[in-house]
Amino acid sequence: MPKEDFRKFGHEIVDWIADYFERMETLPVLSQNAPNDLKNALPTSAPEQGEDFGAIFADVEKLILPAVTHWNHPNFHGLFSTSTSSVGVFGEMLSSAFDMKAMLWRTSPASTELEPVVLDWLRQMMNLPADFSGIIYDTASISTLHAIAMAREKLNLGIRERGMSGRTDLPLLRVYCSEQTHSSIDKAVILLGLGQKSLVKIPTNERFEMDTEKLREAIADDLAAGHLPLCVIPTVGTTSSSSVDNVERVADICERNDIFLHVDTAYAGSAAIVPEFQHYFKGLERADSIVTNPHKWLFTPFDLSVLYVKDLDLLKRTFSLVAEYLKVTETVTNQMDYGIQLGRRFRSLKLWFVMRYFGQEGLIERIREHCRLARFFASWVDNSEDFEMLAPVPFALCCFRACPQGVDDPDAFNEKIMNEINASGEAYLSHTKLDGKFTLRLSVGSIRVEERHLRKVWDLLNEKVNADL
């Protein structure tokens, strides 16, 4: 593309994005498309001849935008509310232009060196000790997969070399987490060949926290049966209710039995930077590995997940494999040695931009404000006769439901309310089940969210309750 065209269209796209961020609130949060609307609007084959970029870009507004559910919308409260900052977009612009594949130091000194520096900044902000080293993967699923693979390698059972099939000398390997654990752990044990059955889901207490006494029993029973505990994965900030497992107690059990401890704090890890929330993260310093996702709650565009590990050399032993065409003579870190992926995107750039642009104080303030807003919303629920909270609010997620008098089937009633609000495009909520109850989830995490957005959701909810009674 001629330079002048690149500038012209590049500026147009920047302006379009600036307008997009500004008019966000006028757009429906949830795409109003029906399934296949976009598909049916597209040709079934690629064009023979190239098209003018102006025509292509026009289709972004016409075809793509209506098919977008706006994760950046301040009223996106579903799943976990995530959002990118402006400087996060700038980071992606530049890293896509560099288009580096960070495998060897020599092919990507910038990524190889910026990544550990930026992750050390984040480590300090999270108050983790200096014996943790960080590495960036795409998603928490992949970070956790690497953590469990490390734990498996640490057993020294020759699984890297000999595998697990065709052997009769291997005990059943067991992974422990709570009933509230994220499905990525199930997927990881499936992929690793451990089997879903090997995943022991420990019951939780009334606050949806792992019952550590039951964990202790489960491990003792397994050991008595000749099984081998592989790792324990407590969560600080579960996906369903943001509950907090007691990592200190889990760490005691792991130490006593010499079991690998991986902590999943993909969502809530960002809150560890706020001094008054530090108490939720006690015990993390004793973990072998920790996953946290700046792309969730640190205003960094997807994808950027961080795995902190104590034993970087174990991670290297788990995967390192150097083909002839990748052999180099420098004694440097080559990022390809630390994971399943050979090439890596230059992801640290966007996080560097975010940490510098907001500064530690700016990031702390925003996370603190989100948590304040969530507690504020919870106070409205608590003070209403028509609604009730269904879980504590340690961070910025409210789990609640409508419970007006005269409703026979609260599950169906709440599902109906949620679907109506989501379909309206005014706001997006998601749901979970807690204690068997259909539970509404409102997550506060957008960089653009203000009190008025929560007020809007609260008004919508009350309108629905009043209309339906």
Next chain:
Amino acid sequence: MPKEDFRKFGHEIVDWIADYFERMETLPVLSQNAPNDLKNALPTSAPEQGEDFGAIFADVEKLILPAVTHWNHPNFHGLFSTSTSSVGVFGEMLSSAFDMKAMLWRTSPASTELEPVVLDWLRQMMNLPADFSGIIYDTASISTLHAIAMAREKLNLGIRERGMSGRTDLPLLRVYCSEQTHSSIDKAVILLGLGQKSLVKIPTNERFEMDTEKLREAIADDLAAGHLPLCVIPTVGTTSSSSVDNVERVADICERNDIFLHVDTAYAGSAAIVPEFQHYFKGLERADSIVTNPHKWLFTPFDLSVLYVKDLDLLKRTFSLVAEYLKVTETVTNQMDYGIQLGRRFRSLKLWFVMRYFGQEGLIERIREHCRLARFFASWVDNSEDFEMLAPVPFALCCFRACPQGVDDPDAFNEKIMNEINASGEAYLSHTKLDGKFTLRLSVGSIRVEERHLRKVWDLLNEKVNADL
């Protein structure tokens, strides 16, 4: 960030990228930094207060740029020469602004629907039959991991549920590839718990192609020994020399023994769109799965790897797991069901831009031209007394070495030449070993590469040979 600032800095970044692409050739291909130059220039903690973005952006030119090895440089001939087009950068700008996590249809109709459409366009261009469905992952490592996981699931040995440890009923599972296969396959069998030992590396012939007679024997021997073949992975376009395994013959063997067939054409798959190269891809229509990487040789920024599978439902059975908070009532495709990662970036947008902007003809022309240039370079080597080719050139990779009279240790001599050229920043070559010989690799794949760039490398090589004699 105020809208006006976003526009201002966004325009500055666009202009900087436009200049970067223009002045690329004045920059050293390989970063001239020494290890830790960048690291030592950075503060050891994040700033307390936020910084002005202007100051942050100035550091990109000052600190980051010197630490970049320029993959986009037309004289980057190492590994595989990959590069992004301008419209690829535009795609990343927009998808980072949308910042969607394509897990459920409802959270990302745009990604969920554009992806299969664009991959069907590519499927047609590659002349693959309509019974292949495509799915995008980040890298070929992850695509291949999914392919082997599918093959494992297809065996119906209950591995998803019961795993492989603590069992005595599982035969040794075996995966077959050639000696020239990419290390990602080793990493995948390690991760999947199959063990490196389970990977049978079939010897290759004088053109570095899998000896299919030896494959047949290896499978027969394994079956006789009570082992169970899991899958065979031929490669069309190996990383070391771009050699082409005979997929037709491998497919015959797989069919006879009912073995899963996965074809690795991560690099060369893009050349399947060129009619006169179709013959290299015979037999792909009989595969169970195929991986090809548009981020390698289709001018699409990293990362975007495509896995084509015949049995999409098998892929779903391998991983699908739906937590309560992800349950939806629509009968739609939810991309999270097809892989280890829950969220996915909106990657199809950039590939859509590339396919529309260049059109089928534009893409075919460029790939064809790269192959022509590589053959042209090979003809210079063939006509020189000081150099020799060490492998055929089916696509756009030349494997060769200097062999001037009077050199006692050609391996050391070639390594010295390569290191000197790379250190000069004038061009970047990589190496491999073929038949035990230190081999120079020159890959032609940049969207900016012209004949003059190859002429420059050829002149540099001849200068070195003449200077050193």
